Amino acid sequence: xxxxxxxxxxxxxxxxxxxxxxxxxxxxAEPPRGRDxxxxxxxxxxxxxxxxxxxxxxxxxxxxxxxxxxxxxPDGEGAFIDWRNSQFIEGFDVYPLRRATxxxxxxxxxxxxxxxxxxxxxxxxxxxxxxxxWAGGIGAVESTTAAAPSxxxxxxxxxxxxxxxxxxxxxxxx
Numbered sequence: 001x002x003x004x005x006x007x008x009x010x011x012x013x014x015x016x017x018x019x020x021x022x023x024x025x026x027x028x029a030e031p032p033r034g035r036d037x038x039x040x041x042x043x044x045x046x047x048x049x050x051x052x053x054x055x056x057x058x059x060x061x062x063x064x065x066x067x068x069x070x071x072x073x074p075d076g077e078g079a080f081i082d083w084r085n086s087q088f089i090e091g092f093d094v095y096p097l098r099r100a101t102x103x104x105x106x107x108x109x110x111x112x113x114x115x116x117x118x119x120x121x122x123x124x125x126x127x128x129x130x131x132x133x134w135a136g137g138i139g140a141v142e143s144t145t146a147a148a149p150s151x152x153x154x155x156x157x158x159x160x161x162x163x164x165x166x167x168x169x170x171x172x173x174x
Contacts, residue, residue, distance in 0.1 A: 007136030018055020031085035073112030
């Protein structure tokens with residue numbers, strides 16, 4: 001079974017010696033040029049995609065809109081991509097021992113940010129690479145799970161585990 005990369009992992013391309021890519025710095029962040037009206041009520045986040053060349057020759061890299069897909073939540077719903085605020089790699093030559101980074105701003109319901117999948121398909125020297133997937137999440141919503149009422153099914157187990165650990169940590173508890 002194929003398992004996705006974890007956000008932060010490097011993925012090497014066998015067909016392009018020395019070229020590798022990673023998705024990293026998945027974090028809650030406001031876009032630099034202001035929020036898009038279409039993202040009203042959604043939580044913004046950013047993710048970086050870095051291409052590194054450890055090979056002996058340079059490669060022409062394209063990583064533009066449509067080559068990065070972001071899905072959120074357990075059902076894999078599409079996130080709103082803020083193209084105006086995002087920065088892509090458009091026809092850049094990455095020389096040996098150099099990097100190029102794209103920064104993508106997206107928005108989704110805050111509860112869905114615990115599960116974020118990012119799929120990347122590079123174009124290298126006018127050839128398409130295979131799609132690669134990274135999985136991760138943003139911990140910004142962890143506090144809402146712990147604060148959930150104990151009557152809810154999802155929150156009750158977390159609440160019970162938290163209460164147990166709290167009781168075990170207190171001095172004098174058995």
